[in-house]
Amino acid sequence: MKRILMIEISPRGQDSASRAVAGALVARLKKLYPSAQLIRHDLAAEHLPHLDGTTLRAIATRDPAEADALKAAARLSDQLTDELLETDLLVIATPMWNFGIPSALKAWIDLIVRPGRTFQYTAGGVLGLAKDKKALLVLASGGVFTDGPWRSWDFVEPYLRQILGFIGITDMQTVRVEGMNIPDLAVSAVPRAIEAVGELVL
Ligand SMILES: Cc1cc2nc3c(=O)[nH]c(=O)nc-3n(C[C@H](O)[C@H](O)[C@H](O)COP(=O)(O)O)c2cc1C
Structure with missing residues (x-):
């Protein structure tokens, strides 16, 4: 494992259940892979942009001159896509919001799901190009x-499994922190999830 x-x-900072469990996961990963490079994106702080017309053109064009002229507009998407393609392990820690993923995570997904970079249509169907990752x-x-x-x-886990599978990432494990709004379950949800982190095959 070289890159995470x-x-x-x-x-929700300190109150966040997903961050608390992700923290335990990172601690375990650091113990197992002390020399691995860890890149962290905090999308609550980073505010990734939604795709606009210029960015869409910049990442879709096949005209080298136009691609060159629009290089700046593609830079963020290029950087995030490169990071994903270079990583061995992708960790996504997210809340469910309104039964789906928060739009901040969707913004990241929109920037990294790219024809010719992370997927490709072929005669045999879709080919995921983000290979050899967990x-x-x-x-x-x-x-x-x-x-x-x-x-x-x-609409969180099925969507994430589907979209990550679409780009080639099919080796996936999930830790759920469920019942955070149900007092009887909430008290033990984070400790139970942290226990589950200890059982992941990493
Ligand atoms: C804007 C918002 C929408 C939410 N929507 C849902 C929902 O649709 N279903 C659900 O079970 N919980 C929902 N929740 C509860 C969160 O999923 C829950 O509090 C979870 O612990 C959030 O993750 P975090 O603790 O890492 O922030 C919502 C919370 C917020 C703030």
């Missing part, structure tokens, strides 16, 4: 979604 890329999203998802939610009546409301 970690994306954190919650703006992903760990730390997913915090107020309710419980792994089982029970709310299961079909989970």
Whole structure:
């Protein structure tokens, strides 16, 4: 394991369940892989832009002259995509917001899912180009979604598995921090998730 890329999203700082569990995960990773390079993005602080028209043109054009002229507009997407392609392990720690991912995480995804860089359409179908990577998802939610009546409301894990799979990342493990809005479950949700971190195959 040479490079770890970690994306954190919650703006709740010390109160964040996903960050608390991700912290335990990073501590374990650092012990296991002391020489690995860790790149962290705190999307609550970084405020990634939504794709605008110029950026879309800059990353989609096949005309070398136009690509050169629009180089600056593609820079952030290029940098984030390079980081992802160079990493061995992607860690995403995110809350569920309104049954899906926060828009800050969607902004990152929109910047790294790129034709010709992280995926490619071929005669045989879609080819993910982000090869030989693992992903760990730390997913915090107020309710419980792994089982029970709310299961079909989970648009976080199915979406992340699908979109990361689309770009070639299929080796994925998930740690759920569930029931943060249910007092009886909330008291033990973070410790239980930290225990689950200890059992991950890293
Ligand atoms: C804006 C917002 C929307 C939320 N939407 C949901 C939701 O749809 N379903 C749910 O189970 N919990 C929801 N929650 C609760 C969070 O998922 C829960 O508090 C979780 O612990 C947040 O992660 P964090 O502690 O890392 O910030 C929402 C919280 C906020 C602030």
